[in-house]
Amino acid sequence: MTELTALQDILVLLCLALLNAYVFSLLRQSPIVGYLTTGLLVGPYGFHLIQGLREVELVAEVGIVLLLFTIGLEFSYDRILRLKKLLLSAGVTQVVLTGLTVFCITLLFGGSMVSATILGMAMALSSTAIVLKLLLERGEVDAAHGRMALGILLFQDLCIILFIVALPLLGETGQDFTIWALVKTGLILCSLYLFVRHLLKPLLRIILSTRAPELFRLTIIAVVLGTAWATAHAGLSLALGAFLAGLALAESDSSHQVMADIIPFRDVFLAVFFISVGMLVDIQLFLTNWWIVLLCVVLLSLTKTVTGTLAGLMAKQPLRTSMVAGLMTFQVGEFSFILLESAQDLSLIPIQTYQLALSVVALTMMLSPLMFRHAHSISDRLSSLWGGPGAHLATQDNERTANLEGHVVIAGYGVAGRNIARTLREMRIPYIHIEMNGEMVHRARKSGEIIIYGDATAPTVLEGAGIHKARAMVLAINDPSALARAIPTARELNPDLYILARTNFVASIEQLMRLGADEIITDEFGAGLEMATLLLRQFKVPDGRVLKILSSLREEHHQRYKQQGHSTKNLTGYLSVLDGGEIDIQAVPDDSPCLGKSLAELNFRAVTGCSVMGVIRQERVDYNPTAELRLEVGDTLMLLGEEEGIIKVRELLHGHHI
Numbered sequence: 001m002t003e004l005t006a007l008q009d010i011l012v013l014l015c016l017a018l019l020n021a022y023v024f025s026l027l028r029q030s031p032i033v034g035y036l037t038t039g040l041l042v043g044p045y046g047f048h049l050i051q052g053l054r055e056v057e058l059v060a061e062v063g064i065v066l067l068l069f070t071i072g073l074e075f076s077y078d079r080i081l082r083l084k085k086l087l088l089s090a091g092v093t094q095v096v097l098t099g100l101t102v103f104c105i106t107l108l109f110g111g112s113m114v115s116a117t118i119l120g121m122a123m124a125l126s127s128t129a130i131v132l133k134l135l136l137e138r139g140e141v142d143a144a145h146g147r148m149a150l151g152i153l154l155f156q157d158l159c160i161i162l163f164i165v166a167l168p169l170l171g172e173t174g175q176d177f178t179i180w181a182l183v184k185t186g187l188i189l190c191s192l193y194l195f196v197r198h199l200l201k202p203l204l205r206i207i208l209s210t211r212a213p214e215l216f217r218l219t220i221i222a223v224v225l226g227t228a229w230a231t232a233h234a235g236l237s238l239a240l241g242a243f244l245a246g247l248a249l250a251e252s253d254s255s256h257q258v259m260a261d262i263i264p265f266r267d268v269f270l271a272v273f274f275i276s277v278g279m280l281v282d283i284q285l286f287l288t289n290w291w292i293v294l295l296c297v298v299l300l301s302l303t304k305t306v307t308g309t310l311a312g313l314m315a316k317q318p319l320r321t322s323m324v325a326g327l328m329t330f331q332v333g334e335f336s337f338i339l340l341e342s343a344q345d346l347s348l349i350p351i352q353t354y355q356l357a358l359s360v361v362a363l364t365m366m367l368s369p370l371m372f373r374h375a376h377s378i379s380d381r382l383s384s385l386w387g388g389p390g391a392h393l394a395t396q397d398n399e400r401t402a403n404l405e406g407h408v409v410i411a412g413y414g415v416a417g418r419n420i421a422r423t424l425r426e427m428r429i430p431y432i433h434i435e436m437n438g439e440m441v442h443r444a445r446k447s448g449e450i451i452i453y454g455d456a457t458a459p460t461v462l463e464g465a466g467i468h469k470a471r472a473m474v475l476a477i478n479d480p481s482a483l484a485r486a487i488p489t490a491r492e493l494n495p496d497l498y499i500l501a502r503t504n505f506v507a508s509i510e511q512l513m514r515l516g517a518d519e520i521i522t523d524e525f526g527a528g529l530e531m532a533t534l535l536l537r538q539f540k541v542p543d544g545r546v547l548k549i550l551s552s553l554r555e556e557h558h559q560r561y562k563q564q565g566h567s568t569k570n571l572t573g574y575l576s577v578l579d580g581g582e583i584d585i586q587a588v589p590d591d592s593p594c595l596g597k598s599l600a601e602l603n604f605r606a607v608t609g610c611s612v613m614g615v616i617r618q619e620r621v622d623y624n625p626t627a628e629l630r631l632e633v634g635d636t637l638m639l640l641g642e643e644e645g646i647i648k649v650r651e652l653l654h655g656h657h658i
Contacts, residue, residue, distance in 0.1 A: 009052045010059075016042060017271055028373075030130045032334070033366045035271050039278020046283065053279070060276040061238065062225075063269030064338055068239040069224045070266055071128075071157050072246025073259055086315055090148065091155020094304075094311035094329070098124040101303045114170050115353055118343045121163045122357065123300055127333030127365055128153045134328075134372045143479035144436055148312050148325035160335040161243055167342055192230050192244060201252050208254065216254075217261045224262075239338065270334075277337045281362065282355045293359045300360060301367075304330045318436045320455055323379040327371055331364035376481050380457075404450075404466040407431055411456035411486060412476035413440050413449075416502060420474055421449070432465050457485040459493060467493045475501040475517075480508060484515060491516035525557060545643065547583065583613075584646045586653060588635045593655040600627035608648035610641030 020034035020041075042049040050056060099120035106116035131149055132141075140146040200223060207219050224242050231241030249255055286293060305326040312322025337358070344354045407430035410417050417433060424431045433451035435441050444451040454461030456477065467473070473490050475483055483501055490497055501517045503509070509520045529550055536546045588594065594602055604612055614623045616636040622629070639649055651657055 006052045006055050009050045009055065012042060012049055013038065013056070013272065013275055017275055021271075028369050029366065030133060030368065031271075032127075032130060032274050033362075035274035036278040036281075036362050036365070039275040040281055040283060041278075042275070043279025043281070045279075045281065050279070056272060056276050056279070059269060060273035063266065063271075063273035065224060065228045065238050065242040066262060066266035066269055067273075067334070068161075069242040069246040070259060070262055072243040072248075073250050073255060073262075074246075086148075086151035087155045087158070090151050090311040090315040090317075091158075093314045094152050094307050095124045095156060095159055097307040097310060098304055101307070102300070105299065111353065115349045117170060118167070118339070118349055119353070119357060121159075122336040122339045122343075122361075123304075123332055125156045125160060125333045125335045125339075126153060126304070126329040127331050127368065128157060129334055130331065130365060130368050131328055134369065138372070138480065140479060140481060143477075143482065144317065144321045145324035145328065145479075148315065148317055148321060149308075149328045151315070152308065152311060152325065152329055156333070156335070160339070161240055163339055164239055164342065167339065167348070168346060170343075170346075170348055188230060188233070192227055192241065200249070204252065204254050213261075216257070220258055220261060221265070273337075274334070277341070277358065278362070280341070280355075281358045285352065285355045286359045289356060293356060293363065296356070296360045297363050297367075300332070301330045301364065316438050318438075318455060320379050320383040321436060323383060324375050327375040327378060330371060331368045332361040333365075336361050376485075380485075404430060404432060405469040406471045407466065407469070409434065409462070409465045409467060409470045409473040409490075410476060411474065412478075413437070413444055413451060414476060414478070417474070417476040420476060434461060434465055455482075457482050457489060459489055462490055462493055467497065470494060470497060472498040472500065475499070477502070478504065480504070483508075483512060487512060487515040487517050529553060545584070584639045584641075584649075585616075586637050586639060586646075586650060588631055588633070588637065588653055590633055591655075592631070592653050594631050594653055595633060596630055598628050598630045599625060602631075602652070604639075604649060604652075608641065608652060609645035610639045610649050612637055613640050614638035 016038045017035055020038045021031035022034070024034040024037070025031060040046050044053070101120075102123045103116045103120035106119050107113070111119070131153060135141045135146050135149065141150070204216070204219065207216050224245055227241040227245040228238040229241070231244070232238050249258060252258075305323075308326025308329045309319075309322045310326075312325050313319065315322075317325075340349070340354060340357055340361075343349050344351070349357075408420075408424055410420055410431055411434045413433050413435040417435075421431055421433065431450070433444060433449060434454055434456045435444065435451055436453070436455055438453060441451055441453045452461070452464055454464065456462065456475070467490060475486055477483065477486075480503065483503060487499055487501060490499060499517045500519050500521065501512055502521050502523070503512060504523050506522050506524050509522065512520050532553075533546055533550065536549070599612055604610055612625060614621050614637075615625045615629060615631075616622075616638065617632065617634065621638075637649070637653075639646060641649075
């Protein structure tokens with residue numbers, strides 16, 4: 001009956017976890033909060049619905065192993081090198097300052113050096129799972145504050161490995177680390193790395209050649225558990241081995257497939273892990289010391305917000321961006337549970353401190369969605385009071401741009417913003433950039449661009465860019481929350497301004513139009529058109545036909561979302577030709593029977609129904625060519641006509657039926 005008891009425990013856990021996760025999702029909370037609540041209800045301090053606590057802990061350990069494997073898999077040596085500047089500035093600042101602050105506060109409250117060190121390490125970490133999920137839901141992963149927050153989280157994920165390795169050294173078990181033990185550990189880790197790095201990849205290729213997905217998944221699971229087992233025998237943690245396995249596979253050809261196959265297993269086992277953490281929380285102790293827990297939550301939240309803001313400033317980010325990133329990473333994360341539980345297993349912290357720390361971690365995670373919703377408004381108010389590092393620059397820029405009139409204000413100096421500027425420069429239309437990245441502003445000024453430093457959502461910055469006298473504004477920024485603030489601000493400052501905005505998704509169009517944008521360009525729609533163009537060209541569809549189809553799609557898109565200024569039909573508004581006709585470009589074959597003949601002799605209009613609008617010869621275009629012009633090798637004809645007529649011209653030029 002033991003097997004049935006274990007099955008019953010797992011069934012109770014999963015059913016309650018599903019129910020709680022669904023309820024908390026409706027409340028706009030992370031499912032992790034639902035899992036923690038499930039643990040509180042079923043654990044020994046709750047209703048004691050679970051008998052097999054050891055079985056639950058074993059399943060939870062598998063979840064941790066898979067989590068560390070996927071973290072390692074998301075890393076790559078190239079990615080670490082690309083982000084090294086952000087990691088070494090923002091990441092180090094946030095972790096070191098938070099750890100030292102918590103360490104000192106713990107000592108002031110009478111904690112031991114060991115307890116203060118462990119709490120400093122644990123509380124410095126934030127929740128990658130919660131922050132990444134909320135950023136994805138809000139479409140802010142690629143925003144400036146999103147990249148800043150992810151950079152901090154990335155460094156924290158690296159730190160957890162060092163913390164787990166260093167944890168045994170803080171206790172009596174640290175005496176077991178002799179020179180021979182260190183050498184043995186190094187040999188095992190090197191052997192493990194060489195195997196995963198150089199032998200596993202050929203093995204995976206062999207497995208993939210069988211075209212049996214189940215064999216591939218079994219191999220990956222075996223590798224993850226095997227490396228975790230090997231590092232445990234080396235005197236290190238299971239999680240470290242899993243991380244090394246993921247890191248070694250990060251640059252392999254099959255890394256994306258590995259991630260896709262592992263994530264479902266990881267999510268299920270991680271749910272059990274968070275449930276197991278909730279089971280460890282002593283509700284009675286929390287109720288008895290609730291004021292201490294709330295005080296710790298307030299102090300810790302303020303500390304992590306301040307250190308996160310300082311981290312952003314160290315990375316030369318604007319004040320507002322730094323504050324948003326600091327507010328979004330204020331919570332304590334899932335890795336803190338791992339670290340605290342490991343410390344408790346090693347008897348490094350008192351049980352009461354452990355329980356209070358668990359309550360603090362759980363509460364900060366529950367408050368994360370609420371903080372996300374108000375992070376921007378809080379940052380706006382505080383940064384406006386503070387002034388920010390860009391205030392002086394904005395004043396100087398206002399003086400430099402005072403003579404601009406009838407210009408275009410381009411918010412953002414990314415790829416899109418630079419391309420728009422190049423187009424305007426070709427047409428001799430004046431423009432000015434607004435950019436929040438200080439380094440990019442410096443580089444742009446050195447290259448001769450007119451650019452000011454500041455936040456395009458701030459009225460003072462827009463006024464400094466001459467928004468009152470501008471003819472148009474282009475929002476080439478990838479931040480939905482910034483778009484939602486910049487559009488009404490610009491509209492209020494200049495009611496006659498033409499506002500063109502860029503957004504990621506079609507679903508955002510209606511909201512941005514209501515806020516005052518004239519037209520919205522979506523990456524989602526634009527990418528679809530570009531893919532369709534390349535695909536049609538692959539199938540040898542004439543360029544005129546491609547342009548006509550794309551024109552129809554654009555027209556339907558703009559009419560659907562009622563964007564003004566688009567009353568074109570087919571190619572009429574784009575190419576100024578008759579509705580229903582097609583523009584096509586046909587190269588004259590080198591063996592064409594038409595070579596040497598004049599346009600009058602060929603009489604394209606009578607024979608095919610198409611007109612020759614121009615002839616491209618030696619990279620020069622002869623528009624409205626005379627009837628006496630004779631075709632030569634290398635000529636290309638610009639044709640106007642119906643689709644059937646275009647086909648007849650091709651047949652005439654080739655001398656046979658197509």
